[in-house]
Structure formats: structure tokens, C-alpha cells
Amino acid sequence: QQQVKQSPQSLIVQKGGISIINCAYENTAFDYFPWYQQFPGKGPALLIAIRPDVSEKKEGRFTISFNKSAKQFSLHIMDSQPGDSATYFCAAGGGADGLTFGKGTHLIIQP
């Protein structure tokens, strides 16, 4: 049973637009929600992360919105650039356990 559902599977956004990727989780014990960016042939790199005690976190052009009651969180990329084209994974975890990843979103930013 998949514990973290991510959508959309793929996304095309024009340069300068807003990219939005959504995730939903099931396990209420999760208390750490990171987003990772992965380029082809590379390992995932932490982009931004949030804990359930806040509803939003912003770092530069990247914002996480978190809705604890709905068990959902999303990544917003403002002013999307071609260099943002990559695969993005949401994840959720807690305590000593490893992260559970969403299936990923292949993002393409068109110039």
C-alpha cells in the first residue's frame, strides 16, 4: 500500500510560470516532509523540507505548503526556470525510519 501519493506524474510549465506538485500521505506518525530534486544519473538532493508544526515554508523560489488536517503538502516553484527541469520527489518520514518517497514528478520548464 503506497503511503505517499504524488501528482502529477509529469508537468510542463512555461518559463516564468509557477510549478505546483502535490503529495498526500497516510501515516499520521510522519513528522518530516522533504522535497528532493534529482537530475538524470544523480542522487536526490534535498531541496526544502517542512515539519507539521508550520503550514508554510519558503526558501527563495521554492515554497512548501502543508495541510496537516488533510494530510497533504505541496511544492510551489515560482518563476520556474529551464534549470529547474528535473524529477522531483516528495517524501515523508518520522523517527528512526527511512523516508517513504512519492513516485516522482518529471518537470519540464519550456523556455
Place this chain on the structure above:
Amino acid sequence: GAVVSQHPSRVICKSGTSVKIECRSLDFQATTMFWYRQFPKQSLMLMATSNEGSKATYEQGVEKDKFLINHASLTLSTLTVTSAHPEDSSFYICSARLSGANVLTFGAGSRLTVL
């Protein structure tokens, strides 16, 4: 910042041989390391959790006798794929957790191709 080094980045081996992949935390101690497997255009699937000085905990469906994990020190965990077969070809990625923290740092991954 925390850096995790993974070696080798690419390895090609013949079917039936064993391959060892190393995961090192370069500037921090990691009591826990995680090994993931990723097939092309798919997500990361947790294979096992490696704790320093104790046996690894494997996820359901992962053969512990095939994927041997050793976490002998606070900075090194190894994954050995024994008697590798073509279906073991994949991208293997390790991650390490800074002791006392919840942040995971990932290695760059190791591409295994079994001929």
C-alpha cells in the same frame, strides 16, 4: 554541509559475480544509513536500514542473503550484491542520517549493470 560519498559511481560486472558498493559520510557521523534502489524513471525504494554495529533491517521482499549490508563504523556502510544477475541491474543510492537529526543526505548513487 553534510556530504555522503558513494563508490563506485558505475560498475559493470558479469552475472554470478559479487559487487560491493561503499557509502561514506565524509564530515559527520552517521549511526543510521539507508540503502535505496531506483529503477529507470521510477521512485526510490527503501531496501534496508543499516545501523552501526548491528544487523541491518531489511524491507519486505528484499533478500538479505543477496544484498549484504555491513555498517562497521560510524562513517561507512557497504552493500554487497552477491551472485549478481541482470535483474539486479539498477541505480543503488545510499543516504545517511546525521546522529540526532532527522535530515537525510544522499549519495550520488551507484549504477550497477550486470551482463
